[in-house]
Amino acid sequence: MRFPFCFCLFLSMLHFSDGCNLSDHSELTKVTGYTGGSVLLPCSCADLQSTVKTFTWKHYYNREDQWNEVFQDDNRTDRLKLFNQNSPANLSLLISDLRKEDEGEYSCYTSQTYTYVRVTIKGCDLDKNKPTAKVKGYSGESVVLPCSCTELQAKPEQLTWTFTAPNKNSEEIYPYEQSERVTGRLRLLNEISPGNLSLQISNLTKEDQGEYRCSVSSQQHINIRLRVQEELYFQSICLSTNKPAKNREESSTTTQHTGGIRRKQPQILH
Numbered sequence: 718m719r720f721p722f723c724f725c726l727f728l729s730m731l732h733f734s735d736g737c738n739l740s741d742h743s744e745l746t747k748v749t750g751y752t753g754g755s756v757l758l759p760c761s762c763a764d765l766q767s768t769v770k771t772f773t774w775k776h777y778y779n780r781e782d783q784w785n786e787v788f789q790d791d792n793r794t795d796r797l798k799l800f801n802q803n804s805p806a807n808l809s810l811l812i813s814d815l816r817k818e819d820e821g822e823y824s825c826y827t828s829q830t831y832t833y834v835r836v837t838i839k840g841c842d843l844d845k846n847k848p849t850a851k852v853k854g855y856s857g858e859s860v861v862l863p864c865s866c867t868e869l870q871a872k873p874e875q876l877t878w879t880f881t882a883p884n885k886n887s888e889e890i891y892p893y894e895q896s897e898r899v900t901g902r903l904r905l906l907n908e909i910s911p912g913n914l915s916l917q918i919s920n921l922t923k924e925d926q927g928e929y930r931c932s933v934s935s936q937q938h939i940n941i942r943l944r945v946q947e948e949l950y951f952q953s954i955c956l957s958t959n960k961p962a963k964n965r966e967e968s969s970t971t972t973q974h975t976g977g978i979r980r981k982q983p984q985i986l987h
């Protein structure tokens with residue numbers, strides 16, 4: 718009589734405590750993310766039908782030399798997402814809008830097993846060894862001032878573009894414009910890559926000539942020197958031949974139409 722009872726109790730205890738055996742629980746998973754992006758920390762029960770009673774995600778903070786529960790001790794819960802509501806055995810953690818501080822070791826705990834995930838976050842660094850780039854533009858046209866993180870997928874935690882006209886003080890032009898001179902003429906070309914910090918200036922004028930600086934931190938910046946050339950001769954030819962704007966772009970690649978004046982696309986010289 719006593720034996721089967723104990724056996725049943727034992728089985729039911731086993732059922733609860735062994736609800737979820739994590740897959741890969743002996744391995745360290747390595748994932749890499751980029752600042753501003755997101756990263757999925759995998760964790761799931763080997764048997765996707767199993768029920769999970771309790772589990773936690775912990776992050777090891779080197780600075781404090783301790784493991785903290787990410788949903789309790791953290792102030793980043795709005796950047797964390799779980800998927801276990803729809804798939805209870807999937808305990809993976811998604812961290813979005815990544816910061817450099819998200820780097821480190823994470824651990825997914827269920828009642829008796831755990832897995833480790835090492836998260837590496839790549840941030841935005843500028844190529845500091847680059848010499849000052851020299852860019853030439855033509856008045857009335859647009860020009861691209863090149864600047865990019867060495868990792869094109871990384872978004873800088875801050876970005877400013879400043880402009881210094883000859884013998885003038887420098888002024889910020891992006892993201893805050895300090896003068897109306899550039900209003901409506903600037904565009905950041907980061908649609909495809911968050912680490913592409915290149916700035917397009919359209920409708921150039923001679924006053925745009927000067928030194929530009931792209932900064933991602935107080936230590937990291939690159940300089941670009943912009944020279945703006947007048948294009949009066951070219952414009953007068955265009956007017957006299959009365960070409961539509963589209964053809965003007967095409968004719969600009971051939972030299973014949975410009976009466977012997979070599980018309981170059983804006984280019985980067987080193």
Ligand SMILES: *[C@@H]1O[C@H](CO)[C@@H](O)[C@H](O)[C@H]1NC(C)=O
Nearest residue numbers: 732735736737738763764767
């Ligand atoms: C969990 O893993 C242990 C050891 O590998 C095994 O003995 C146990 O039966 C597993 N439990 C479940 C519910 O899969």
Ligand SMILES: *[C@@H]1O[C@H](CO)[C@@H](O)[C@H](O)[C@H]1NC(C)=O
Nearest residue numbers: 778785790791792793818819
């Ligand atoms: C919480 O945020 C502050 C600044 O907003 C930061 O200094 C601190 O390290 C954060 N704490 C944790 C545990 O991430």
Ligand SMILES: *[C@@H]1O[C@H](CO)[C@@H](O)[C@H](O)[C@H]1NC(C)=O
Nearest residue numbers: 757760761800804807808809
């Ligand atoms: C867990 O959910 C995430 C997000 O939907 C998915 O990418 C991942 O593949 C899932 N993991 C498993 C083991 O199903």
Ligand SMILES: *[C@@H]1O[C@H](CO)[C@@H](O)[C@H](O)[C@H]1NC(C)=O
Nearest residue numbers: 865869906907909910913915
């Ligand atoms: C940045 O974007 C511009 C416009 O899309 C492109 O011409 C340029 O090559 C890009 N720069 C890098 C480093 O990819």
Ligand SMILES: *[C@@H]1O[C@H](CO)[C@@H](O)[C@H](O)[C@H]1NC(C)=O
Nearest residue numbers: 857900901902919920921922
């Ligand atoms: C370009 O500049 C000229 C002269 O400053 C101005 O008349 C024109 O409206 C500007 N066009 C645009 C699109 O900003």
